[in-house]
Amino acid sequence: MTSRLKIHQNLFRLYEHYVGEPDSSSDVYGYWLFILGYLVAAAGVLVFVVSYAGDTGSYYLIRISTVIAGTGGSIGLFGLVLMLPVRKRAIQASVVGLVIALAGVVFSAAAYPYHWRGHGMDLTVEGIVITSIGVGTLGGVALLVPVVTGQRGMFVEEEGQTEDPPILTGDTLEGAQFAVFRDEEGDWRWHVLHLEALAGSVESAVTRPEATEGIERVKSQISSAGLMELTTSAFRLYEDRDGTWQWTLAREDGSVVGTCSREFDQRDDAEESVSFLKDRGPDADVIEIEGAAFTYVEERDRWYWRLIDDERTPLATGETGHRSQERAEDAARTFAQRFERARVLDVDGVGAELYERNDTWSWRLVDSEDDVLATASKEFDARRDAEAAVEALLPEFGSASITVAGEPKHELYQTGEQWQFRLVDETERVVARNPDALEEYTEAKRRTEQFTDGAYVADVVQIEDAEYEVYPADGGQELTYDETDDLPATTDGKEATADGGVVVEEGDDEEKPEWNWRLVTDDREVVAASNEPHTDPETAATAIERVRQQASEADLIEFENAAFQVYEADSGEWRWRLIDEDGTVLADSGTEHTTRTEASQAMMTLKEQAPEAELLEIETAAFELFVDDNDEWGWRLIDEAGKLVAEDPATHPTREAARAAMDRLLEHLDSAVRTMDAPIFQPYVDEDWHWRFVLPDGEIIAVDAEAYPTRDDLADQLGDVREAAASAKQYMIGEVTAQLYGTDEWRFRLLDRDRETIADSSDSYADREATREAVTTITDHAEDAPVFTIEDAVIRLESADDWTWTLVDREREAIGRAAEPVASKADLTSQVETVRQLAPRAGRVDFDVASFELVAGEDDRWHWRLIDENGRSVASGSETYATPEAAREAVGDVRGLIEAASILEIDSVSFELHAAEDDDGWLWHLIDEHGTTMAESSQVYENRTDAREAMNSVKAQAPDGWITFTD
Structure with a gap:
């Protein structure tokens, strides 16, 4: 019994138990609708009262309570109408009234309070009128019928209720x-x-x-x-209530044995079906299938094959129709041969296919629906080469960065054990790179950030020959660029000047940085450098002037061992000291002498203890060439007081090389002095024009990636480099990078570490996000992607809500597919193995004009059905059996019933x-x-x-x- 019928039955029984015998179903439903309306209306009133009693009254609660009460009242009034002795037309009028009343309630609730009683559009009258019309219709039927007809005046007394038979x-x-x-x-x-x-x-x-x-x-x-006397079995031919014709096969005792499998629009069609059964049924054989068999069906002048097992369960079916049954048979045999050898291809997300084209091999990525996502750009001479290439790439996809073409980017990448970075502008040109490989990723990242922070505000400084650079010992201000500002901001919030300096406010008590100087050539060779820090740039510049003066007057002193020096102190007194070959003071006179002779005599006393020490008399500044502990040579500049003024920042393998370095100082002694407290772009010429990005400490962290033919070209392009560096995002690049590109339509390409295209997307996408999703599919699944090639055919597993398989050839033409989907991959795998075992040994089932087929139902009980030569069911047994053997025995009886049956038309x-x-x-x-x-x-x-x-x-x-x- 259905749930609907059960509810119907319970309502009647409750009414009969508590109220009495109903005269009609409208009495029962009217009563229960009245009770329902009463309870709903009471709930509406309760909501209204409780909300106000609790000081929670609001327009929202008033609206809710009104809707509940109005709905309940309308339903209750409609229930009263159903309980009255009214005709069908009056009930129909009440239904219309109920709909109008409910519409009025909804309309009033929508208008309240913003369009009610003088507010907004003021729909008060309209809402009341609509509700009144509906309630008036219900009330009119409820009130006028008893007055006009009397309680039961319109009915005749029911026969059997007051008279005896x-x-x-x-x-x-x-x-x-x-x-x-x-x-x-x-x-x-x-x-x-x-x-x-x-x-x-x-x-x-x-x-x-x-x-x-x-x-x-x-x-x-x-x-x-009339009278129909059944002495034998009979076909009952009749027209159903819906106007279609059907037939049943009944025994002589009237029990139904079988029914037609379809309904007929015309009586003649039903008679033709009965005639077919009478002619073919008595001689029809029972279909026998051992293991599995191929069957062939004609539909719309095309022949299709189907593989079924011994229980007539469809296992596989052909994808395309054929012009003749012979061709369908050939296709079935081809399917069986290719299925047995085919590889099962389970692409979960993405797979890599190797394929041949123009006598070369390549690879492409396909998704789980066998759509090509990307095609490799490179061709290979052999399949093994293509396989090795894609197998090397697949593990790298998981860590691939996703970039967008047209957006500047810093790319950090590894070569061997070392790290590099490059700057790519919006035109996808590499415009900057690091000059030397770095040992650590963190160092490459730090340099990238320094380049980003300083590039936009860095001055362009060309060194013609050589220049003195005065720079802070701590590396200078770390500048950060905000593209909304005209000038860069400093890390400490002070105002920045146009040349990158810092405006120092009066009374600033912060610790001042120490300053150094260096003399550099246009190729950044440091010729000379300060040996001690200075308090400010001015002091460092003064020190440079002193070096110029001292160096221009200095003599050259060369010694390899310790030496005694006699020198005049700043006070005018004379002193002596013993220094080693590195310039370190080993001993000092300790006292001052009024004359040089006194100092010399005192020194000679000590010299007796150090007979190998040379005797140096310093009257002016001097250059000293010396050799260090590593047998490397260098120079230093000592003033007339014996104080170290400048020294060689590097060492040299020979005395001649050290002397040549000293000569370069003298050559560039009068170079200009420049304060360098911020990074600079330094243009230089090496056949073509180039630039390097130099930090205040002299470290070169970036250089151009391509040469410029003229200085003007370099100056023009530097603006783009600044913009790109300041706005570039930072990416760590591996062996593979996915780049999205497009405008109206979007695509993606896969790039290697050198930005060469590995593969390009095979299709376009509507927007960037759809393209990113396609790339994410690759990056998420590529590491576990199967690498395959279709030699002849593959069995492709497919999943939507359920699982199915398709046998496809190299051109992706479907050869056959699963007849029915299954719930899980495990079931599908089992089905594939079943077909692999059965298909090669499957026989052929030739359906005669009519054949009996034994079928198991969902309850595992068996019944028969009669099918025609096309496999279409003509008749189906009405009785079921526990075993196929019992169903087979029943078919023998059915043959006799069909042969003896008469045709009875029931009209x-x-x-x-x-x-x-x-x-x-x-x-x-x-x-x-x-x-x-x-x-x-x-x-x-x-x-x-x-x-x-x-x-x-x-x-x-x-x-x-x-x-x-x-x-």
Whole structure:
């Protein structure tokens, strides 16, 4: 029993138990609708009262309570109308009134409060009018009908309720009575009584009104019923209530053996189906399948093959139709051969396919739906080379960065054990790179950030020959660029000047940086450097002037061992000291002497203790050439007071090289002095023009990536470099980088470490995000992607909601596919193995004009069906069997029934008289014009005559039979 029928039954039983016997179903439903409306309306009132009592009243709660109360009131009023003795037309009017009333409630709720009582559009009148029309319609039916008709004035007293039947009053000697009673399940059934029960209903009724309706239908048609006497099996041909024609095959006892498998629009079509069964059914064989077999079906002048197992379960089917059955058979054999050798291809996300083109090999990436995502740009001479190339790349996809063409970017990448970086502008040109490989990624990242921070504000400084650079010992201010500012900001928030300097406010007590100087040539060779820091740039510049003066007057002193020096101190007194070959003071006079001679005599006393020490008399500044502990040579500049003024920043392998370095100082002694407290771009010429990016400490962290033909070209391009460096995002680049590119349509390409294209997308996408999703599919799944090639064919596993497979060739043409999808991959894998085992050994099933087929249902019970030469079902058995053997035995009986069956066309209500199932007696059925059994004899009669007399009695007396109800 369906849930809907159960609810219907329970409502009637509750009404009968607590209220009384209903006159109609409208009484029951009206009562329950009234109760429902009452409870809903009460809930609405309760919401309104509780909200105000709790000081939570709001327009929202008022609106909710009004909707609930209005809806409940309308439903309750409609229930009252249903309980009144009204005609069908009045109920229809009430339904219209209910719809209008509910619409008015919704309209008023939507308008309240912003369009109510003088607010907004003020829809007060409209809302009340709509609701009033609906309620008025309901009320009109509810109030006027009792006044005009009286409570039951429009009905005739029900027969059987206040009068006794004629047979009980003596008015007739013979009669019939309908006894209506409840069955074991509480439903209503009835019997026709003629001193004894002559007939009974076949179907039960849920309610008394429905039982009465069924009885009235039998009474109205039973008198005109004809007689059909079944002495053998028969085909019942009838028109269903929906206007279609059907037939059933019944035994001589009236039990149905089989039914047609389809409905027919025309009577002639149904008769043709019966004729086919009569002609072909008695001789039809039962289909036998061992293991599996190929069957062939013609549809729309095309032939298709299908692989089925021994239980007639479809395993595989052809993808395309063929012009003849012979060609379909060839296709089936080809499928079996190729399926047995085919590899199972399970692409979860992405796979790499090796394919041949123009006598060369390449590879492409495909997704799980076999759509090509990207195609390699390079071709290989052999398949193994293509395989090695893609296998080397697949593990790298997982860490691939995703960049966007047209956006500047810093790319950090590794070569061997060392790191590099490069700057790519919006035109995808490499415009800058690091000059030397770096040991650590963090160092490459630091230099990239320094370049980003300083490039936009760095001055362009060209060194013609050589220059003195005064620079802070701590490396200078770390400048950061904000593209919304005209000038860069410093890390400490001080205002920056146009040349990169810092405006120092008065009273600034912060610790001042120390300053150094160096003399550099145009190729950044440091010729000389300060040996001690200075307090400010001015002091460092003064030191440079001193070096110029001292160096221009200095003599050259060369010594390899310790030496005594006699020198005049700043106070005018004379002193001596002993220095080693590195210039370190080993001993000092400790006292001052008034004359040089006194100092020399004192020194000579000590010299007796160091006889190998040379004697140096310093009257002016001097250059000293010396050798260090590593046997490397250098120079230093000592002023007339013996103080180290400048020194060689580098060492040299020979004395001559050190002297040449000293000569370069003298050559560039008068170079310009420049303060360098921020990074600079330094243009220089090496056949063509180049630039280098130099930090204040002299470190070169970036150089150009390509030469410029002229200085103007370099100056023009530097602006683009600045913009690119300041706005570039930073990416760590591996062996593979995915780059998105496009405008209206988007694509992607895969680049190697050198920015050469590895592969390009095979399709375009609507926007950047869709392209990124395609790339993410590759990066997420490439590491586990299978590498495959289609030699002949592959079995491709596919999944949407369910799982299926398709056998495809190298051109992606489908050869065959699974007949039915399965729920899981495990089930699909099992199905593939089953087909692999069965297909090569599958035989051929030739359907005759008609054949019986044994089929198992969902309950594992078997039944038969008759199919034509195209495999279409013509008839289906109505009885089921526990085993296929029992179903096969039943087919033998069915053949005989079909051969002996007559054709009965049912076009009116008829009595069927036939032998009982066990041939022990006779019984009858009352069949309506649609082939439905309306009533049946309540007992089996001993002989045909008794059954016929009982049937005739029912036919004569039932039309005037009385209806009684007993619980």
